[in-house]
Amino acid sequence: MKCSVVLLLGAVSVFVGDSEPARILGLFHFNGKSHFTMFESLLKGLAARGHQVYVVGHFPQKKPIPNYTDIDVEGTLxxxxNNFTITMARGFGYLNLFDFIWNTNREMCRSVLQHPKVQSLINSDAKFDLIITEIFGTDCFIGLSHRFKVPIISMISSVILPWGNDRIGNPDHPAYIPNYFLPYPQHMTLGQRIINTLMVEALKLGHYYFAELPMNELARxxxxxxxxxxxxxxxKTSLILANSHFSLNIPRPTVPPFVEVGGLHIQSDGKLPKDLETFINESKDGxxxxxxxxxxxxxxxPKDKLEAFISAFSELPQRVLWKIDGIAGLPxxxxxxxxxxxxxxxxxxNVRVFLTHGGLMGTQEAVYAGVPMVGIPLFADQELNIRNCMAKGTAVLLLYDSITKERLSSALRTALSDPSYRKNAEKLSRLFRDRPQTPLETAIFWTEYVIRHGGAPQLRSAAVDLTWYQYLLVDVIAVIVLSVIIVFVSLYVIFRKIISTCAGSMSRKLKSN
Incomplete structure (x- = not known):
């Protein structure tokens, strides 16, 4: 472990106070490195606090870490x-994306559950104080919370997914909270609110029928x-730790067991390789x-896109660091x-602009560092992330299908030459960093809080136990409307009877005269 990380974790142990050592089991069936990077930060932090941490995952530590034990399933999937082509990424339309999240993830889960090490864990008499899992596709390991009779914390490496809120009764009002899969602003038009509402409810139903019900059979x-x-x-989820923060994402009402720890993965020793540092330092234009x-x-x-990038870069006074492999003929x-x-x-x-696809982890790193962005979103939440930064004046959006040398050059010139982008990026950085605790300190405190208080049932909202019609007050509204109708009908009948009686009496008087 790098020296600065050790010092950071030591500071965490002083800051958050004493806590009895616990046995914690982290369970992560999905082999997405960017996802695990966030979870790993908390797991290492808990190990540094003296807890015994056991981790089922695909990314074992390269060097042993005290109190951290890998239950390695690397190679199962x-x-x-670094294995997606542009064609694959661009092919992730809604249907393909949900098929991956629900169906492909379930098959991943099936493979991991069959792994001998996982089978040994399931059938063991091991004792744990807490389980930590991921909210993404199928709830692969949630059955172990029942098997071991322990509290469960769920983590999510993005903003909360539409099917994640109900487990803790977290408000998810579609009138002003755009969901993960739509690049909508906080202030939506009527049309956007209609689509957002339908999308949220459709995704909850889809997750239930295509992920949850099939997973029930597999889990049993x-x-x-x-x-x-x-x-x-x-x-029975005690806590959700979400990779979001109100300064960057949409501000929203939350219940106590929903805790934002956006930027949890951001840790560094601050050192660059000497040759890389020299390359950056010697670029007088950044x-x-x-x-x-x-x-x-x-x-x-594709060839035309590559040529557009190469041609645009060749005319820049700035130097360019490009994460790419095996490309020749570069300027x-x-x-x-x-x-x-x-x-x-x-x-x-000396880094002036981050040219990015808009993944949340990288976006948060740029925000933390105060670097303007030019965003080229490819799939999932990437356009939403870039548009969030656009709204704050820190990013320029360039849609993939619009990439040409001229448009790329124009987007880069805007981010480089307009001083408002750097000014806004530095302001957003201050807002993102300004917290009473670091994300790691916050995550550790609430994790230990759940352990100390046996699952922390005092955090639980009564909304978790309400049916949909109770939550939306459909039954209350129905009773009120019915009562109003009964009152008005009763008044109508009474007044009609009075009028009829008065009219009859008047008629008899007239006849008698």
Missing amino acids: PAIT QHFGQDMPPIAELKK VIYFSLGSLVRAETL DNVRTSKWYPQFEILSHP
């Missing part, structure tokens, strides 16, 4: 890190036929850093590598 095969439905188990993230291989860009001001220490680069004062 096909690798996805491994955790026992007496396992309650996942719909019941997930409502540096542009270009990366399409940990999944997509930039070298798979002298461009340096490439298949991997770069991204946050350390973004933290360097």
Whole structure:
């Protein structure tokens, strides 16, 4: 572990106070490196606090860490890190994306659950004080919370997904909270609110029928036929730690067990390799850093797009660091590598712009470092992330299908030459950093809070136990409307009777005269 991380975790242990050592089990079936990077930060932090941490995952530590034990399932699934082509990424339309999140993830879960190490864990008499899982596709390991009779914390590496709120009764009003899959602003038009509402409810139903119900059958095969439905188990979630923050994402009302820890993964020793530091320092006009993230291989860009990037870069006075592998014929001001220490680069004062696909982790790193962005979103929440930054004046949006040399050059000139982008980026950085605790300190405090208080049932909202019609006050509204109708009908009948009686009396008087 790097020296600065050790010092940081030592500071955390002093800051958050004493807590009895616990046995914590982290369970992560999905092999997305960017997802695990966030979870790993908390797991290492808990280990540094003296807790015994056991981790089922695909990314074992390269060097042993005290109190941290890997239950390694690496190789169980096909690798996805740095293994997406541009065509694959661009092919993630809604249907393909949901098929991946629900169906493909369930098959991933099936493979991981069959792993001998996981089977040994399931059938063991091990004792734990807490389980930590991920909210993404299927609730692969939630059955172990029933098997071991322990509290569960769920983490999510993005803003909360539409099907994540109900497990803790977190408000999710579609009138002003755009969901993860739509690049809508906080102030939506009527049409956007209609689409957002329909999308949220459709996704909740889709997750229930295509992820939750099939997973019930698979889970019972491994955790026992007496396992309650996942719909019941997930409502026992003690806490959700979400990779969001109101300064960058949409401000929203939350219940106590929903805790924002956006930027939890951001840790650094602040050091760059000497040759890389020299390259950046010697660029008198600054540096542009270009990366399409940990999944997509930039070298798979179509020829016309590659030529647009190369041509635009060749005319820049700035130097360019480009995360790409195996590209020849580049101009002298461009340096490439298949991997770069991204946050350390973004933290360097001579880096002027981050050219990015808009993944949330990288976006948060740029926001933390106060670096303006030019965003080229490819799929999922990337356009939403870039539009959030656009609204705050820190990013320029360039849609992938619109990429030409001229448009790319124009977007870069705007971000480089308009001083408002740097000013706004520095302001947003201050807002993102301004917290009573660091994200890691916050996550550790609430994790230990759940352990100390046996699952912390005092955090639980009564909304978790309401049916949809109770939550939306449909029954209350129905009773009120029915009561009003009864009153008006009764008044109508009474007045009609009075009028009829008066009219009859008047008629008799007239006849008698």
